[in-house]
Amino acid sequence: MTETATSxxxxxxHVFDTTLRDGAQREGINLTVADKLAIARHLDxxxxxxxxxxxxxxxxxxTEFFARAQAEIDFKHARLVAFGATRRAGAKAAEDPQxxxxxxxxAPVITLVAKSHDRHVELALRTTLDENLEMVRDTVSYLRxxxxxxxxxxxxxxxxxxxxxEYAKAVVRAAAEAGADVVILCDTNGGMLPAxxxxxxxxxxxxxxxxxxxxxxxxxGCAVANTLAAVDAGATQVQCTANGYGERVGNAxxxxxxxxxxxxxxxxxxxxxxxxxxxxxxxxxxxxxNLTPSTHQPYxxxxxxxxxxxxxxxxxxxxxxxxxHIAPELVGNTMRMLVSDMAGRASVELKGKELGVDLGGxxxxxxxxxxxxxxxxxxxxxxxxxxxxxxxxxxxxxxxRPLKYFDVESWRAIVEDRPDGTHANxxxxxxxxxxxxxxxxxxxxxxVNALDRALRVALEKIYPQLAKLDLVDYKVRILEGVxxxxxxxxxxxxxxxxxxxxxxxxxAENVIAASWQALEDAYTYGLLRAGVEPAE
Numbered sequence: 001m002t003e004t005a006t007s008x009x010x011x012x013x014h015v016f017d018t019t020l021r022d023g024a025q026r027e028g029i030n031l032t033v034a035d036k037l038a039i040a041r042h043l044d045x046x047x048x049x050x051x052x053x054x055x056x057x058x059x060x061x062x063t064e065f066f067a068r069a070q071a072e073i074d075f076k077h078a079r080l081v082a083f084g085a086t087r088r089a090g091a092k093a094a095e096d097p098q099x100x101x102x103x104x105x106x107a108p109v110i111t112l113v114a115k116s117h118d119r120h121v122e123l124a125l126r127t128t129l130d131e132n133l134e135m136v137r138d139t140v141s142y143l144r145x146x147x148x149x150x151x152x153x154x155x156x157x158x159x160x161x162x163x164x165x166e167y168a169k170a171v172v173r174a175a176a177e178a179g180a181d182v183v184i185l186c187d188t189n190g191g192m193l194p195a196x197x198x199x200x201x202x203x204x205x206x207x208x209x210x211x212x213x214x215x216x217x218x219x220x221g222c223a224v225a226n227t228l229a230a231v232d233a234g235a236t237q238v239q240c241t242a243n244g245y246g247e248r249v250g251n252a253x254x255x256x257x258x259x260x261x262x263x264x265x266x267x268x269x270x271x272x273x274x275x276x277x278x279x280x281x282x283x284x285x286x287x288x289x290n291l292t293p294s295t296h297q298p299y300x301x302x303x304x305x306x307x308x309x310x311x312x313x314x315x316x317x318x319x320x321x322x323x324x325h326i327a328p329e330l331v332g333n334t335m336r337m338l339v340s341d342m343a344g345r346a347s348v349e350l351k352g353k354e355l356g357v358d359l360g361g362x363x364x365x366x367x368x369x370x371x372x373x374x375x376x377x378x379x380x381x382x383x384x385x386x387x388x389x390x391x392x393x394x395x396x397x398x399x400x401r402p403l404k405y406f407d408v409e410s411w412r413a414i415v416e417d418r419p420d421g422t423h424a425n426x427x428x429x430x431x432x433x434x435x436x437x438x439x440x441x442x443x444x445x446x447x448v449n450a451l452d453r454a455l456r457v458a459l460e461k462i463y464p465q466l467a468k469l470d471l472v473d474y475k476v477r478i479l480e481g482v483x484x485x486x487x488x489x490x491x492x493x494x495x496x497x498x499x500x501x502x503x504x505x506x507x508a509e510n511v512i513a514a515s516w517q518a519l520e521d522a523y524t525y526g527l528l529r530a531g532v533e534p535a536e
Contacts, residue, residue: 009049014182014213014237015258015269016151017043018052019285020065021083022251023241029289036065037072038288043242044078046281047274048254052081052111057101066105077271081151082107086114086139089127093142103146110143111151111184112136116171117160129167133174140178150180151237153215157185158192161200169207176210182237183210187226190219190248194229201233213237216252218244223252228260242285243297255282255331256298263326279332304328305335355391357398369397379507380479380488386505388495388525389518403534405527406433406459408520413447413512427454433462434535448474448515455519465530466523468497476511493518497526 020036023029031039036053043051053069054062069080082105087096102110114136115121121132136152143150152175154160154168161168175183185201192200197214205212214230214237216223227238238261244253255278261267262275282300286293295303305328328335352359359366372393373383383390396402409430416424427450428441440458444450452471460466473494478487491506491514502525506517528534 009268009271012236013261013267013269014050015048015254015261016050016052016081016213016237016239017048017078017241017254018083018215018239018251019043019241019245019254021052021054022239022247023245024054025247026245026250028291029245031061031289033061033064033068035288036061037068039242039285040069040073040078040080042281042284042288044073044075045274046277047077047270049078049269050081050109051078052083053107055083056105056107057084057098063101063105066107070106079109079149080107081109081111083111083113086112086135089125089131089135093139096139099139099142102143103148107148109149109151111153112139112143112180113153113155114171114175115156115160116154116168117156118164118167120156120160133170136171136174137178140175140180144179151182151184151213152180153184153186153239155186156188158187158197158200159189161204169204172204172208172210172212176208181211182213183208184213184215184237184239185230185235186215187217187223188215190217190223192216192226193220193222194225197226198229198233201230201235205234211236213239214252215239217246217248218250218252219248221249223250224256224260227252227257231261231265243282243291243294245289245291253297255300259299259326259331263330275330276332299326299331300333302333305333352394355387355394357391357394359398365397369394372397380490381505381507382490382492383505385492386503386521388502389504389521392521392525392528403524403528405463405524405532405534406431409437411451411454411516413451415447425450427451429454429458431458433459436462438462447512448519451512451516452519455523459523463527463532465527465532468530469523469526470496470498471522472496472501473503474515476514479507489514491515491518493522495522495526497529500529502526502529 019039020031024031040051040053053065056063056066066082082102084098084102087093087099093099115125115132118129121127121129125132140150140152154171157168172183185204187197201212201214212235214227214235216226227240231238238252238257240254240257241251242254244250258269259278261269279300282297283293295301298304305324324335377383392403409432411427411429413427418424425444425447426441427444427447428439429451430439438458440454442450442453442457444453456466471493475492477490479490488507488509489511491511492503494501494503504518504521504525506514508514508517
């Protein structure tokens, strides 16, 4: 058994993460061992106290994870936890193969799942209520004798408590008396509400004297609130998953729970300075599981501190706290001003400051920008999702002319339908750059890709900085108010230079023309970012 590093935090309150076990049950998540190791490193760096790695012996992947995690990860804050069940009915814990697998995992902490709902005992385990209590006692005491720290998850506890409160509490007592450090009350079906959780946890704590934890599923949308209600009632372990991943609609989200405990409750549950890593950790884990980070997730979403309404912007210009419940920097996030047809002068001034464009307190200039934005958004543009296009518009108003690195003479895209059912896509671009006329042709896997390649061929000899650019996302939306294939189309393109990412927008009745506008802005902004001086 390998002990993990000891955190500077005391043992009075636990942040327990089960992303690698319960979170991995989310539809669409399929973690490799390498994925699990990467997530474990992120969670340990963030500073959680316990990382539940999976069920060793249940599948080869989890068994391999425990072996590799202890050999390859130098845990600085977290202790590794193995998950398993109490022994089988009628057997002995010392002779149970799955209990033996828990020990062989080498994890210093073991979480046992135990039945606490009488009907589950009789129908699922097919044993007696007394035998279930003995299964809990025997397994916990055996693992304690083997030098392991033991937590017990009381599965379906709240439903079991509703059906037979005395038996549910008897399971808690059996676990605690046998040596379980914490007994966790699980809202396995996710149907509880905060006031109900508070009442049950308070009663169980008073009647059993056990140290209690909470594990909440989010089926009512209350998992975070239920977790905090349990803490209010005396629970001292919170079981959560990164970004709320989990079966069905998910589990209590680790990040808002931790932020609330640190910033609202004043509890020190992370090592010093780690809360500022929360946004980065959330997004890094989302990348590993290959799910787009939720833009509207509390605390860590890119929209968590984004302000759109002009009234809000006016207040924020005076004092950001007027429309923000915390300073976003506390959780590693940033405030963003969104510019849209709702924009007022304050929105534009704050956005200019954010982008590093000096408006010099020029009210007439700011007014022109506001009117220009409203005019363009009426035509279908959206600048709240295309900061790069807005910055180009803003700089054009400040300079009195558009930012230009090249002048387009013409472009065309051809799609050829061949007899064998395949398609050929070819684009030709004619432009002027640094007094040179350039004609370039390229093929692509679609007309927009062909245009992108032709534009790159035309410009890269003159602007080698463009070789770093990569189109990373492309979205098309048919705008409301017009019908069928003649509808106005909006295109959003995201581009990266390896160091950052930006979005540009184009609007036209033709999807190719809209795409071309967004591509032009993307290349222009890329050259601006690279520090290239525009043409006179």
